[in-house]
Amino acid sequence: MRIALLGCGVVGSDVVRLLHTHAEDLAARVGAPLELAGVAVRRPSIARDIPVDPAVFTGDAAALATRDDIDIVVEVVGGIEPARGWLLAALRAGKSVVTANKALLATHGAALYDAAAAHGVDLYYEAAVAGAIPLLRPLRESLAGDRVRRVLGIVNGTTNYILTRMDETGAGFTEALEEATALGYAEADPSADIDGFDAAAKAAIIAQLAFHTRVTLDDVHREGIGDVTAADIASARAMGCTVKALAIAERSVEAPGVSVRVHPAMIPRAHPLAAVRDAFNAVFVEAEAAGQLMFYGRGAGGSPTASAVLGDLVAVARNRLAGRRGPGESAYAALPVLPMGATVTRYHINLDVTDKTGVLASVAAAFARQDVSIQSVRQDGHGDDASLVLITHAATDAALAATVEELRELDVVRAVASVMRVEGGEL
């Protein structure tokens, strides 16, 4: 089996090392040696400290991806273009493809799946979501006889690290971000992580696998963690919760459809996801028959991602040797993706209020007018510092937004200090 590797950065170098170190094991598991026949990089002449013949390097990825002697193309470059063009050409030339490219899959997945199906080859992408954590096979295969209700994922290590620090030390967002940057957990430009773009791409891929429905990045409602304050974290703690940045894919119980979204949320400390700390990732799945499942591990890093790539590579190589394809795209359900306004969840709302008789009555009336039911209320402080913390029963995002609008108009409400969704079951 002759392999072409597109990209040789951190992940690519680790793929090369694993192919070299485990060559015998891999050959035994596949039934034939895996030979690295070409590595496409921007500057092929640079000396690299990896165990591979320098002659296999090339600067022409497009040519390598379709070269006659290549069986499988592994792409670890990332980004939409030129990766999209290379992989489409490779699939059309009858190569099987293994990719770690979440942005590409979440944006142009349909075209890639179609090309793979049309040319009878495999498209595997375990490394694209949650690094080394096996997710593609559990969702696509192990749960194929069940029905998934909901997936809650901590799929971005940077934001989980920041929120863990805020929870553990009481630090504010800016301080925790600085620490994450100093330790290498956050990039110089952290927007892809902080603003939820990375998690949104993964949410789209997870939703597609869980619900047999095509979902793209544009379908995903996205909110970052930049507005989470130390006060939010303290407020969560006071009610036995912690704040996590979640990727959520959920089947609607009201109407056929799925909700796919990324936002910070409070979850109970007893929830298995609450114990997922620092840069670890985890994906929590609720299925009708299987019940609650969780998959936990390292979501990023060269070596964990390379492990996932190699697992796919072994599967794809075995399939190819046997002249067959693995399971392809499953999109038969074709459920509509619901707008965020139709998403049903619960909310934690913190209001700065005047300390007058009748405040609660006015506030409660606003909720009632929008048909949002209140589960609990707590009044803190007095005089100018009075605050009202409310937790709602399940309501649509649209009804909640309308309620917040009404609250802002009330004389007794000085400010809506924070609104955060509550996920992960009863408090």
Next chain:
Amino acid sequence: MRIALLGCGVVGSDVVRLLHTHAEDLAARVGAPLELAGVAVRRPSIARDIPVDPAVFTGDAAALATRDDIDIVVEVVGGIEPARGWLLAALRAGKSVVTANKALLATHGAALYDAAAAHGVDLYYEAAVAGAIPLLRPLRESLAGDRVRRVLGIVNGTTNYILTRMDETGAGFTEALEEATALGYAEADPSADIDGFDAAAKAAIIAQLAFHTRVTLDDVHREGIGDVTAADIASARAMGCTVKALAIAERSVEAPGVSVRVHPAMIPRAHPLAAVRDAFNAVFVEAEAAGQLMFYGRGAGGSPTASAVLGDLVAVARNRLAGRRGPGESAYAALPVLPMGATVTRYHINLDVTDKTGVLASVAAAFARQDVSIQSVRQDGHGDDASLVLITHAATDAALAATVEELRELDVVRAVASVMRVEGGEL
């Protein structure tokens, strides 16, 4: 695709229900309807409250398993015989097999694998280990490009429930077992769970998948939880640990070989397995490139087990429609299974000692003679109630056993109150 179901108890009934409820989804995922063509039960004439034509019931499992019109045989009877004979006959008749039978796989797995390979059919068994938790595919496929170092599993819900209660309430073993029995978490005869037989069968299957090596139940060192005392739990707590019944499969770093064992052990409270409570199961995997992974969920129960059976059924049916086989047995590594004496781990030892000068010197000398290095010592009490708690560095089980023999002979040692292994990293 025509299915024969052998057994229709709790799991079998849930398999029937899922096949009925999700018929459309299943047909879409497989590419053809899954038709329940026969159900073998001991008393076919009994009325059953499940959605299936009573005409499909038969008392003759052996005939059904090899009937010409059957494509796939699903076995949820359990036990060695007659299941072994039925499944061997089914495989030899060219049927693919899905089974939840851990005892059979751990005892006669080799014969079944060989029959499946010889007749070009599939043998899938996700439900045999840790119920609904996907483990077979992650170990067999997702980590196929990596090298597993160690697997630590909480794979028996009954013993985990008992140890959780002992930890939370300070109850003794007998009291916790009574509670588990009253709640239906323990069987009337709890020996299979308490004495570790159930976990040992699962450990053999896990070791086989993780290390590409045939491992049978006889290779597994087994110790139950019947001797775990409230004092052990309190002692574990005092050093920041909890006690769990673990199934362990580990690659030796000293010599080529694997250690496969089931026993209670102390693990640090910060370890992800420590948070796995009540009847939940979890399997913690350490792989060279992937790092730490954990899979968590319901390990037993009709509906979770049925979910795992259905996942296999979809995969096997897809393979059969496409005229191919999924990945078969991988046993190329053929590593020796080490005797327990050669297993290396750490130990927590609690001694009742006389309160005389020189006690520690005598005790330490006994450890030194057996080349067992002490990590920490704590002396508690005085006079007749003095105790010495020692934690060792890694040592072989044989050296530790010899040390304990020596300690029993020492004048200053009144009794070796307890010896427990310590797993899951540094304390």
